[in-house]
Amino acid sequence: MKIGKRTIVAGLCIASVLSIATAFPALAEKKYSRGASDTEIVVGNFVPYSGPASAYGVVGKTAAAYFRMINEQGGVNGRKIRFLSYDDAYSPPKAVEQTRKLVESDGILALFGTVGTPSNTAIMKYMNAKKTPHLLLASGGTRFGDDPAQFPWTMPFNASYNSEGRAYAKLIKTRYPNAKIGVLVQNDDYGKDIYKGVKDGLGDRTSMIVAEAHYDLSDATVDSQMVKLKASGADLFLNLSTPKFAAQAMRKLGEMKWRPVHILNNVAAQVGAVIIPAGIENAQGAITATYIKDPTDPAFVNDADMKAFRAFMAKYMPEGDLNNSLYAYGYAISSALVHLLKEAGDNLTHENVMTVATSMKGYKADLLYEGIAMTTSPTDHFPVEDLQMMVFKGDRWVPEGGIINSRDNR
Known part of the structure; x- marks a missing residue:
């Protein structure tokens, strides 16, 4: 059989494409669970905007502003974050109601930064049954990180209480x-x-x-x-x-x-x-x-993280109070989520997001104290494990x- 040059060239091109696809699987196929697409990532949240712990509402407001900044900068790997944040009033029954809405109606990719030990305790079994990432909880409840075998989809941000x-x-x-x-x-x-x-x-x-x-x-x-x-x-x-x-x-x-x-x-x-x-x-x-740097500390006046945070506050939350460290906390925790989503690349499945979350090796979220970094594994779900007195x-x-x-x- 006679083989022409064009056939040979075409064969080489196909082989090259296959080789590239094998070496870089993210180029070959995009994978999504509900809440993710070529253009969007849907992230859910609840915080107490009202009730006896309403001071923590700042965390949700800061996250919303942070994601707005990220979207204006082009998003995460070209995808915009749609952030849905509801009020649970620091009430576990309300937290359950809002979580069901986020998972079953809004179709989120992940639940993120949810505030409070009682509320997160109330939804933990549900989130794991739904096999949906329950990430970077704004709580140091020990139960959220010390039993990853039973609750593999749950991971706190805080050091354990x-x-x-x-x-x-x-x-x-x-x-x-x-x-x-x-x-x-x-x-x-x-x-x-x-x-x-x-x-x-x-x-x-x-x-x-x-x-x-x-x-x-x-x-x-x-x-x-x-x-x-x-x-x-x-x-x-x-x-x-x-x-x-x-x-x-x-x-x-x-x-x-x-x-x-x-x-x-x-x-x-x-x-x-x-x-x-x-x-x-x-x-x-x-x-x-x-473990979070204090924005009022003059020792950080020339700190790169703090300069970025102050610029963020001036542009996206000018009404915010720099004396309130909850703004810095909300900024830090949001930067950690964006890092995980970036690392997940084009494989935005629930499973891969958790794989990335449980594979951090010394990642330093914005505004963490020097000497404190985030490390996780499938058997260790506490990312932050160091404290500064x-x-x-x-x-x-x-x-x-x-x-x-x-x-x-x-």
């Missing part, structure tokens, strides 16, 4: 071994989780706790609880509460002229949302642990001591 509690316990035993501890704790899954970490960390020293006072989200104030804790003779106040109640507790400290060592959990360490309303003078010397001095949080590896505290 249990680890944070253990870190505070370690600090207390090291620096304040003779302290008498009074604890204010929220009566829900969040409070139980971080308080368990404290008790686990104290071990056989739990007798250091001389008083504990619980409150419900429906309570008007925590004034009576604070009076009880002071009367106990406690000289170390462990403030395990969310922003509204943390501010009330801090203000009450001043009113009672009670000056114990004050440890404030990370979820309520915002300068703008908590400390300024409570009175800066009442926060002096308070201690917390964090901080002390409130003057009008801001100041780093004190090095990075604490919370893997050692779990």
